[in-house]
Amino acid sequence: MQYIIYPPEKLNATITLPASKSISNRALIIHALAGGGPMPENLSDCDDTEVIVKALNEMPEVIDIKAAGTAMRFMTAFLAVTPGVHTITGTERMLHRPIGVLVDALRYIGAEIEYAGEEGYPPLRITGKRLDGGPLVIAGNVSSQYISALLMIGPVLRGGLELRLTGEIISRPYIDLTLWLMNAYGAEAEWNDIDTITVKPKPYTGRRWLIENDWSAASYWYEMMALSNNRDDELALAGLADGSMQGDSSARYIFSLLGVKTTFDCTEQGLPTTIRLRHTGHRLPRLEYDFVNSPDMAQTFVACCAAMDIKFRFTGLQTLKIKETDRIEALKTEMRKLGYVLHDVEGRELTWKGERCEAQTHPAIDTYDDHRMAMAFAPLAMRHPGLRINNPEVVSKSYPHFWDDLRRAGYTVEEAGQEA
Numbered sequence: 058m059q060y061i062i063y064p065p066e067k068l069n070a071t072i073t074l075p076a077s078k079s080i081s082n083r084a085l086i087i088h089a090l091a092g093g094g095p096m097p098e099n100l101s102d103c104d105d106t107e108v109i110v111k112a113l114n115e116m117p118e119v120i121d122i123k124a125a126g127t128a129m130r131f132m133t134a135f136l137a138v139t140p141g142v143h144t145i146t147g148t149e150r151m152l153h154r155p156i157g158v159l160v161d162a163l164r165y166i167g168a169e170i171e172y173a174g175e176e177g178y179p180p181l182r183i184t185g186k187r188l189d190g191g192p193l194v195i196a197g198n199v200s201s202q203y204i205s206a207l208l209m210i211g212p213v214l215r216g217g218l219e220l221r222l223t224g225e226i227i228s229r230p231y232i233d234l235t236l237w238l239m240n241a242y243g244a245e246a247e248w249n250d251i252d253t254i255t256v257k258p259k260p261y262t263g264r265r266w267l268i269e270n271d272w273s274a275a276s277y278w279y280e281m282m283a284l285s286n287n288r289d290d291e292l293a294l295a296g297l298a299d300g301s302m303q304g305d306s307s308a309r310y311i312f313s314l315l316g317v318k319t320t321f322d323c324t325e326q327g328l329p330t331t332i333r334l335r336h337t338g339h340r341l342p343r344l345e346y347d348f349v350n351s352p353d354m355a356q357t358f359v360a361c362c363a364a365m366d367i368k369f370r371f372t373g374l375q376t377l378k379i380k381e382t383d384r385i386e387a388l389k390t391e392m393r394k395l396g397y398v399l400h401d402v403e404g405r406e407l408t409w410k411g412e413r414c415e416a417q418t419h420p421a422i423d424t425y426d427d428h429r430m431a432m433a434f435a436p437l438a439m440r441h442p443g444l445r446i447n448n449p450e451v452v453s454k455s456y457p458h459f460w461d462d463l464r465r466a467g468y469t470v471e472e473a474g475q476e477a
């Protein structure tokens with residue numbers, strides 16, 4: 058399928074974002090390890106959360122986690138401490154996303170895990186049992202999801218866990234998000250040095266939990282506001298908190314540099330509320346930013362800055378090549394279709410110095426099974442009316458109603474071949 062997108066004349070809408078998939082997936086694992094208590098409320102309805110819900114409800118012998126990285130990593134640790142024998146597998150891409158660092162760490166504390174395919178990658182055959190835990194050294198520079206996965210099982214290990222992370226720690230806010238939720242569910246887990254985390258063998262307790270909406274999803278609406286030319290446009294996004302623990306809430310700050318102002322309807326820290334996005338008209342001519350703490354927003358800012366003619370140098374992108382696709386390559390290829398020539402430095406940095414090439418007359422953006430390619434590029438229809446997005450259904454990985462929300466905001470989103 059292919060969508061053709063035309064922007065509205067004015068942006069003025071209230072959008073209810075999906076719930077955070079990162080919080081949903083953590084809350085589900087912790088709730089299961091707590092052995093009961095109320096279900097977390099406002100769970101995301103995205104694919105990546107639905108696979109965990111299904112796996113935990115049915116616990117089949119073969120668990121297909123599809124394209125969900127967090128679900129693959131979190132369920133691997135969960136299955137290692139849960140009695141039973143399971144094979145966990147996923148999409149073709151998932152079978153090429155590394156998991157060796159997590160498997161080695163789990164084996165070190167006694168887990169029984171075999172590779173059912175290629176060494177270092179899913180599928181895995183896991184025989185669950187009670188594990189001892191204890192001190193553990195793990196690379197902090199590949200994926201924070203391995204660390205979150207280990208931390209979450211920490212409270213049910215006989216000796217708890219003492220993790221020391223080596224290398225440059227990437228995606229640190231996601232580790233903090235994990236610790237925050239664990240502690241909220243009664244665990245005792247904390248940083249006790251810049252690179253060391255201790256989890257006590259103190260069990261979780263069930264509790265009510267309302268999941269905040271997704272700041273990464275909000276970033277696409279910020280992008281639309283940044284790209285809009287009407288000073289009186291306003292977007293209201295429901296269900297986001299001031300002082301959010303989601304790392305991508307930094308969107309609020311970074312987009313202030315691109316002329317988008319955020320106000321919160323309720324200013325009580327931590328409580329989900331409606332935020333309003335408006336223009337300030339003040340923007341930087343060039344942006345330099347390190348995305349090591351918010352890798353999921355790199356695509357949003359690459360697309361947005363180039364389209365606003367803001368030159369950039371973005372660093373901290375070293376994890377992008379092992380996500381849903383090699384996002385560095387995907388960005389370079391697809392931005393070229395729109396006339397922007399980007400350069401990367403060893404897969405860690407992306408720069409745009411204003412270099413251009415001839416844009417295609419009817420560009421069609423490939424999405425590479427990556428929801429964020431579709432959602433980061435769709436707002437560019439505001440500069441390239443009639444922009445085409447291939448395989449738009451990929452958005453269901455984190456934001457199933459993204460296209461409905463665009464229509465609600467006044468965009469025309471037509472299926473190619475069925476244009477009005």
Ligand SMILES: O=C(O)C1=C[C@@H](OP(=O)(O)O)[C@@H](O)[C@H](O)C1
Nearest residue numbers: 079127200201202228231353376
């Ligand atoms: O823990 C999480 O919820 C996530 C951690 C990040 O992954 P990495 O730690 O692999 O960068 C992020 O990219 C992903 O979308 C969600």
Ligand SMILES: C=C(OP(=O)(O)O)C(=O)O
Nearest residue numbers: 124125126127353380381
């Ligand atoms: C990287 C992502 O997801 P995951 O690693 O959980 O598949 C993402 O949502 O951008």
